[in-house]
Amino acid sequence: MGPLSRTLPALDPAAVAAAPDARAWPFEEARKVVARVEKTGQQSVVFETGYGPSGLPHIGTFGEVMRTTMVRTAFRLLTEDRYPTSLISFSDDMDGLRKVPTNVPMQEELAKAIGLPVSRVPNPFGSAHASFAAHNNARLRAFLDDFGFDYDFASSSDYYSSGRFDAALLRMLEVYDDVMEIILPTLGEERRATYSPFLPICPRTGKVLQVPLIERDIASGRIAYLDPETGERIETTVTGGNVKCQWKADWALRWYALGVDYEMAGKDLIDSVKLSSRIVKALGGNPPEGFNYELFLDKEGAKISKSKGNGISIEEWLTYANPESLSLFMFQKPRAAKRLHFDVIPKAVDEYYAFAAAAQDQDAAALLENPAFHIHSARPAAYDLPISFALLLNLVSAANAEDASVLWGFIERYVPGATPQTHPELARLVGFAIRYFADFVKPTKVFRAPEPMEADALRALDEALAPHSGSTDAEALQTIVYEVGKSFAFPNLRDWFKALYQVLLGQDQGPRFGSFIALYGVDETRALIAQGLSGALAAPR
Incomplete structure (x- = not known):
């Protein structure tokens, strides 16, 4: 199973x-x-x-x-x-x-x-x-x-x-x-003229016919109709596969x-x-x-169709994410129309693991409200996941690493002793992250040069990080990022974080930046800042 x-x-x-x-x-x-x-x-x-x-x-x-x-x-x-x-x-x-x-x-x-x-x-x-x-x-x-x-x-x-x-x-x-x-009252005039709940299977062509009946015999279970091409009267039973119903x-x-x-x-x-x-x-x-x-919608907001193939296939979702995340997407808000496009996958992955973690120590009443219970028809397995899927995607991006062994070098520094064998679920996510990044993140990344105040703030962040080489304390590093941003006159502190994502990662959104620094490394982040300040990241490639 x-x-x-x-x-x-x-x-x-x-x-x-x-x-x-x-x-x-x-x-x-x-x-x-x-x-x-x-x-x-x-x-x-x-x-x-x-x-x-x-x-x-x-x-x-x-x-x-x-x-x-x-x-x-x-x-x-x-x-x-x-x-x-x-x-x-x-x-x-x-x-x-x-x-x-x-x-x-x-x-x-x-x-x-x-x-x-x-x-x-x-x-x-x-x-x-x-x-x-x-x-x-x-x-x-x-x-x-x-x-x-x-x-x-x-x-x-x-x-x-x-x-x-x-x-x-x-x-x-x-x-x-x-x-x-x-x-009949639900049909147009032309369709009413040919409608019958029974669709005979033409013995001559094998096709399903939409024709009116000219005779019915309840006792024998037989019907009659005219062949639409030859005009021949055809009689058949409604049983044994000779008809199907509208x-x-x-x-x-x-x-x-x-x-x-x-x-x-x-x-x-x-x-x-x-x-x-x-x-x-x-x-x-x-x-x-x-x-x-409600119906699933494609990236343009149109209904997905199996004949058009404009939605995500089951195989495609499972190429980039775990099956449990797909089940979570199905559980959530079934009466609300939802875009079913590749960009919904990372959020679904991380939300699933958050629900699974919460389920481990919930009482029965709380568990029955948890999507993870409904996904598994029981309490889900416990996972050892020290890194989120979103953070892995950003690690792949910043490290320019599409090789799992390179990523595990960063991961092991962040989680000493971590290997694919000790953290099999994380290993599965690493594979998904590499594939998802290559197909959907990398082609859309757009770096920009920092504005003057952003450049000053980046220099200040570089200086503030210098004494913390080798630190993997995500909370402490997040505090540094936060305090540097507060010391500059950003209209909203969100603008500071948006600048970090756009200048250093080439995207509008990103992970909790302290967690990213802890995983990617302080020295590596400082080198990334230097590239962003020099314009190397935004330069045409």
Whole structure:
């Protein structure tokens, strides 16, 4: 299992006792499910997440599984694990391919497959998987497995063709008029003329057809329609994989057939949730509980899309940061729109370790409000991290070191005896910091020459640091920096620190400067000041 194993651990009795008063959002959501089971008297609970494999799985897909798992854990705590629970990760791989994602190969070949179920679209990636959907499904499952999620994978194509949905499809045929009455008022005139909740699979082309029905026979479970190209009358059953449902009806069919009790969805699907819930009721079922989370945005503030590939992929995040930081990003403020770009990574990394450290000595009540508990479904492991990720990034920058062994030379002076073997978590962060700096910090660094008063202050700082050669006392060094800044007429002391970052590090923000000096070294910092004063750092390179 990966570092975030979700194998339904035994519940801590203290956490169970504290759960009724917990206010973290997973508990607020879980209380909806508790009220549901108390009302219905059911004996088990089904959580579900959905995925459309018409594009590569992205972080939003992972986030839905992550967040639902957090709600599932909270439900188990609130009910003292009295109800068996399951989490279904459902892939709608029978959906027809409507457009070719721009971020995949074989564009022309895939364009010829428009209209085919995604599970029958050729695989453009050269892997051993039989179809585009099979490749994407495998990637999603690999990510979920690496994170150790406890889930059951389900494929739309498998469920339709195996007969798993047959009873629900026959019920959909029975309430066909009710479904039409729900959906038709939401459609434009042209779409109303062709709408049916059933999408036949054309026996001639294999494509998913959007055609009106001309006949229905509830007793036999058969429907008839006209081939849109030949005009031929085609008759088929709604069972056995011969049709799939339009997606709002399909969502409702899934909830009804699988008895789904909880599923969250993006804010852009609020109206769809309402319509699918009405269809479930028409079928005779009970819509699931859930909430609508806000969407992730790219660096330009646009919604991320799996077809455009304009967000961060799961692999990309894990190239530059630990998986726990990604989980923290998913936990925080799910109802607020958040930019999902590379610049959010350092903050998420350091915040995770801060929460993990706080969790070590919290009582159960406080622990249940700590994001680290929800990330791990328990108290997280303790880490020995004497240096923050942000500080490591600045060390890489100042030392111009893209070799881990060079960085460890600085680290060992700051933390005597520290090695990759004694501090494995720090070693992991060193690797992340080197990669992140090379790809995102180094290309954007812009040094400037100091203004006259800033230059005087830098000379004063150099002089004040001179007697402290070899010091690693971050607090004492921070005091020196602070006192030097106060002795000059900066409008705001923040302007002094901003000048330090811009002149010496080539960026607008930076670490606590005393901590940076302690790690980088007093003598090295003085040499850096000399370069900044001479203009060498700001000179064209």
